[in-house]
Amino acid sequence: MSNSIAAAPAVLAVGVIKALSNRLPMLSGFSTVFTTSVQNGGATIQVPLIGTSVATEFGASGYLSGDDATVTSSSVVLKHFKVSSRFSPLDIRQYGVGFFANNFVETAAIALSQKCMTEINSLITVANYASGTVTGAALSYAEVVAEQKLLDDAKAPDKRALVLNNTYISNLRSDATIIAAFQLGANVISSGSLGTIAGAQVYQFSNLAANSEGLAGFLCGADAIAVATALPFNEIPGADVAQATDPATGLSVQVMIIQEQSGFYNITCTLLFGASVGRSTSLRRLCSA
Secondary structure, three states, X not given: OOHHHHHHHHHHHHHHHHXXXXXXHHHHHOEEEEOOOOOOOOOEEEEEEXXXXXXXXXXXXXXXXXXXXXXXXXXXXXXXXXXXXXXXXXXXXXXXXXXXXXXXXXXXXXXXXXXXXXXXXXXXXXXXOXXXXXXOOXXXXXXXXXXXXXXXHOOOOOOEEEEEOHHHHHHHHOOHHHHHOHHHHHHHHHHOOOOEEOOEEEEEOOOOOOHHHOEEEEEEOOOOEEEEEEOOOXXXXXXXXXXXXXXXXXXXXXXXXXXXXXXXXXXXXXXXEEEEEOOHHHEXXXXXX
């Protein structure tokens, strides 16, 4: 392989993880663990969930009293997701590494983000999280405040994530209370970014599945959802391999390029990912009906 092709796995890995983390920023609001202890799908990882403690007055028992932090864990089963494409050597010769970036990075990021969010989306049901509100066809700032109060009462920890479908995002962008707030309103008008409102970081998920329960979004504390990520076994003969990690979420990807005898290039982006229910009272489902 030429130097440009040999460098392609590293270029692609950096490109994919940047695009993928941009599509999955809500992972930074969940309990996440990146592990190097396993390299295969089907493995179970224990993700720690650190809850709340109670302060008491110092007394005769000294510091050795029952003030332990509430530390629990959630079992997460890793799944092996991958995206593969096959490229002609004529295209490689004509376009070089830029061809990979233009034709593979976004495609891989879109496909992998959808698989990861589908895993999370499938957890948000009344069976797993009993607390929820029918917020109706539209969502208002006042309703977000009310939901935050309910999470406060449930002692859900920070940081809080508000994950919404396109309709609810649109509702908040045009909410009079938000627009009236000078700085936040300016951001919404100029960029469409809602940022943090009522103490929750807002994330848009265009393909949030409504399921049979009318799910339109959810508000949660950091211990409500447990996520584990890892990288699969990569010692594949004849493959050029590179990895990249997003420091904010721990999300990592691995890119492999294998050249066939025909000259065609097989390019694969892969990762291990899993999600499970954490503390069920730390999440509020927002339902349209």
